[in-house]
Amino acid sequence: MSVRRLAQTQPPSFAFTAETLETAKWWMSKYPPHRKASAVIPILWLIQKQEGWVSEPAIRTVATMLEMPVIRVLEVATFYTMFHLQPVGKHHLQVCGTTPCMLRGAEDLKAVCKKRIGEKFDVTADGLFSWEEVECLGACVNAPVVAIHDYYHEDLDVGALERTIDALASGQHVRPGSAIGRQTSAPEGEAKTLTDPTLYDGTLAQPIKLPNLPEPAAS
Numbered sequence: 001m002s003v004r005r006l007a008q009t010q011p012p013s014f015a016f017t018a019e020t021l022e023t024a025k026w027w028m029s030k031y032p033p034h035r036k037a038s039a040v041i042p043i044l045w046l047i048q049k050q051e052g053w054v055s056e057p058a059i060r061t062v063a064t065m066l067e068m069p070v071i072r073v074l075e076v077a078t079f080y081t082m083f084h085l086q087p088v089g090k091h092h093l094q095v096c097g098t099t100p101c102m103l104r105g106a107e108d109l110k111a112v113c114k115k116r117i118g119e120k121f122d123v124t125a126d127g128l129f130s131w132e133e134v135e136c137l138g139a140c141v142n143a144p145v146v147a148i149h150d151y152y153h154e155d156l157d158v159g160a161l162e163r164t165i166d167a168l169a170s171g172q173h174v175r176p177g178s179a180i181g182r183q184t185s186a187p188e189g190e191a192k193t194l195t196d197p198t199l200y201d202g203t204l205a206q207p208i209k210l211p212n213l214p215e216p217a218a219s
């Protein structure tokens with residue numbers, strides 16, 4: 001588990017935009033009043049969408065809003081690496097460094113980030129990029145994985161990550177998912193199971209009559 005601390009430099013205050021506040025209230029309305037703390041993760045996420053990161057004043061604001069001790073909100077914000085605790089670049093790369101990704105080339109990806117962006121959490125002079133190493137992103141079968149914005153970029157190698165950074169730098173859309181065209185989490189190369197085409201052509205989906213169903217009522 002990486003050590004995650006709040007940024008040393010904090011803004012004096014935090015304020016919701018009207019739009020973010022409206023969405024936050026929608027999340028709160030999903031839960032009974034005495035369970036409003038259940039909205040803590042989506043509201044922190046909304047704040048990050050608004051500000052780019054989660055500041056200490058924002059954490060206090062959420063604690064007040066959800067009637068939670070500040071330490072409880074702090075625990076959530078510092079536990080999940082999805083929350084940025086300091087300002088990051090417009091494109092923040094989260095490189096998984098846990099064992100399956102490490103065995104599949106994460107060290108090389110970290111070297112690319114160092115070369116192209118700088119040290120962890122450095123923000124490039126143009127404000128476009130920053131990166132950090134995170135623990136398992138839960139997509140190990142498609143390792144190595146880098147999360148950018150809300151999406152995973154999987155099966156990466158040095159060339160694929162360099163191309164992704166180039167595309168982002170020039171303002172292009174980058175397609176998330178497998179860099180080697182793997183279908184979801186199928187084995188590399190091609191599917192090894194469930195390959196019978198009759199599984200998918202509808203021939204097996206014939207209606208069946210269950211023996212214990214009542215006869216249809218006479219009309």
Ligand code: FES
Pocket residue numbers: 096097098099100101102135136137138139140141143144145
């Ligand atoms: S180890 Fe990288 S996604 Fe699980």
